[in-house]
Amino acid sequence: MLHTILFDDPVIRTQLLPFTYTRPVAAIRCGIERIFEKWNDWLQTAASFQTAPYLNAKFPMNASDDNLFINGGLCPDEKLVAAIQDLALHTVLLSEKGEILAARSSADWQPSNEYGQMNTVTYTEPFTLIRNVWxxxxxxxxxxxxxxxxxxxxxxxxxxxxxxxxxxxxxxxxxxxxxxxxxxxxxxxxxxxxxxxxxxxxxxxxxxxxxxxxxxxxxxxxxxxxxxxxxxxxxxxxxxxxxxxxxxxxxxxxxxxxxxxxxxxxxxxxxxxxxxxxxxxxxxxxxxxxxxxxxxxxxxxxxxxxxxxxxxxxxxxxxxxxxxxxxxxxxxxxxxxxxxxxxxxxxxxxxxxxxxxxxxxxxxxxxxxxxxxxxxxxxxxxxxxxxxxxxxxxxxx
CATH class of the missing domain: 2.160.10.10 (Hexapeptide repeat proteins)
Known part of the structure; x- marks a missing residue:
């Protein structure tokens, strides 16, 4: 079963302090809903979180052998959702600036600039990514x-x-x-x-x-x-x-x-x-x-x-x-x-x-x-x- 996991990009997580002291990036509210609620609705799933260890008890990660890892600061839209759903296993979706937007991988995947055996796909459409508190x-x-x-x-x-x-x-x-x-x-x-x-x-x-x-x-x-x-x-x-x-x-x-x-x-x-x-x-x-x-x-x-x-x-x-x-x-x-x-x-x-x-x-x-x-x-x-x-x-x- 394909699981959805919203991950904290370590750079973005630090830039979003003090709000991310007490929550994953994806639990930030912007618009009507929190980010993870948007993804739950778009994907008809219950996303879990890859975040700081001290937050795991409240925001656990539920992984399998096949997972969609999505950047927790990313707000979904129709084209972006389609691109993420089309990812093949062992593939990373990157922005044109090299930011990791999503990946489809096994449970031990971590966001990194080193992709190893992973394939990469570049996303060229506009997207909304919350990077800073403002x-x-x-x-x-x-x-x-x-x-x-x-x-x-x-x-x-x-x-x-x-x-x-x-x-x-x-x-x-x-x-x-x-x-x-x-x-x-x-x-x-x-x-x-x-x-x-x-x-x-x-x-x-x-x-x-x-x-x-x-x-x-x-x-x-x-x-x-x-x-x-x-x-x-x-x-x-x-x-x-x-x-x-x-x-x-x-x-x-x-x-x-x-x-x-x-x-x-x-x-x-x-x-x-x-x-x-x-x-x-x-x-x-x-x-x-x-x-x-x-x-x-x-x-x-x-x-x-x-x-x-x-x-x-x-x-x-x-x-x-x-x-x-x-x-x-x-x-x-x-x-x-x-x-x-x-x-x-x-x-x-x-x-x-x-x-x-x-x-x-x-x-x-x-x-x-x-x-x-x-x-x-x-x-x-x-x-x-x-x-x-x-x-x-x-x-x-």
Whole structure:
């Protein structure tokens, strides 16, 4: 039986930190779905993962003598899927730049520039590959459109029954069962709007597509959602949000601006938290790189906050253009925060930062999950313990 395995390219995995500290590359959300969910739908399979060993308990690999290995940062489309399905055994599919897009091989295959006895095929069509953290929001609008077309094909949207909600271009608005919308304005003239199962759009919300909101998530009263924004499941989001991706189980429930940013899971932004996404001189934004340990030029004039899982910001926190916050950080205090706050840090740029004791951080993570009716599993605790140890040398205070 042919198995599908989504592999972490080691270079891309490092470039996608801090999000890949706690998940494989293919578990990143871009568009409506996470990458592995897209492949599951396209291939009608249940993909497994080839990732860092400490993640294996939560994200195992299920291999056989015949496997399709697919780059975990690769987003599927019709031509790409056909090319991968056509691969013969012991063949690698390469981009024109030599990137490994996919391979069909036995269980012991590892991504490498040395192909040994493997045959190679070059793919010449355009494709979407998430290589850097800023790609997550930069490619999000196009992925919302692609996911929307596939997910809604042949399905009937629930109707908008609220008389005080106004919809522009309603054919591009899809509402799953159980969703509730009250006195909102939904504009899908420039891109589709997808409202997930049991989502709640509260009074006065203003939405511009492309936009997606996941299962049981809430848009708070008066929320202003600008284009190219995705909100995962079980989130609460308010204030002004523009071109952002929020993975899931995270809150930005109050007023404040979030733009060109990515939040992981189990994050919380306190009331009146704001970020800058444009430098005053309009030059390219530079972002902390885990690959080099220094600032990397994103090539973008708009880039905001990258925040890893389980991290929180106190009220009125200010994040500068191109800020990276690691995993399980409690950041607060006056002034703009540092361009990079390492994982398991406690404090702020002005007041000073210290190490967030692991026992305390784990207790807060458990309590955060319990508040959503979820028990943090042993495998999640072990992942956090591993990340704590991996990032110890970053915490130099």
């Amino acid at each position: 790609d997550i929001f930069a490619l999000n609008g196009a992925q919302i459109k692609a996911d929307f077309e596939r997910i809604t094909a042949g399905k009937q949207s629930e109707p908008v029954t609220d008389p005080f909600t106004h919809c522009y271009n309603p054919d591009q608005i899809f509402i799953e069962s159980g969703a509730v919308i009250k006195a909102a304005v939904i504009n899908a003239e420039n891109g589709p709007v997808y409202i997930g199962r049991n989502a709640l759009i509260q009074e006065g919300s203003l939405i511009q597509g492309p936009f997606a909101i996941g299962e049981s998530s809430v848009l708070a009263q008066g929320a202003k959602i600008r284009p190219n924004t995705s909100i995962g499941p079980f989130c609460k989001v308010g204030g002004e949000v523009s071109n952002c991706v929020i993975f899931g189980y995270s809150n930005k429930g109050h007023d404040g601006y979030l733009g060109n940013s990515v939040l992981g899971e189990w994050c919380n932004l306190g009331a009146n938290t704001n970020n800058s996404n444009l430098k005053n001189d309009h030059s390219n934004v530079k972002l902390h790189s885990y690959a080099s340990g220094s600032l990397a030029d994103t090539g973008l004039t708009f880039c905001g906050l990258m925040m890893g899982d389980y991290s929180k910001a106190g009220i009125s926190t200010m994040f500068n253009t191109g800020t990276v916050v690691g995993v399980s950080v409690n950041v607060f205090g006056s002034g703009f925060q540092a361009k990079h706050t390492p994982s398991f840090s406690w404090g702020g740029h002005v007041e000073g930062t210290s190490e967030y004791r692991f026992e305390k951080a784990l207790a807060v993570a458990k309590d955060t999950a319990i508040r959503r009716g979820i028990d943090l599993k042993k495998e999640d605790e072990d992942i956090l313990q591993s990340v704590f140890e991996q990032t110890r040398n970053q915490r130099i205070f």
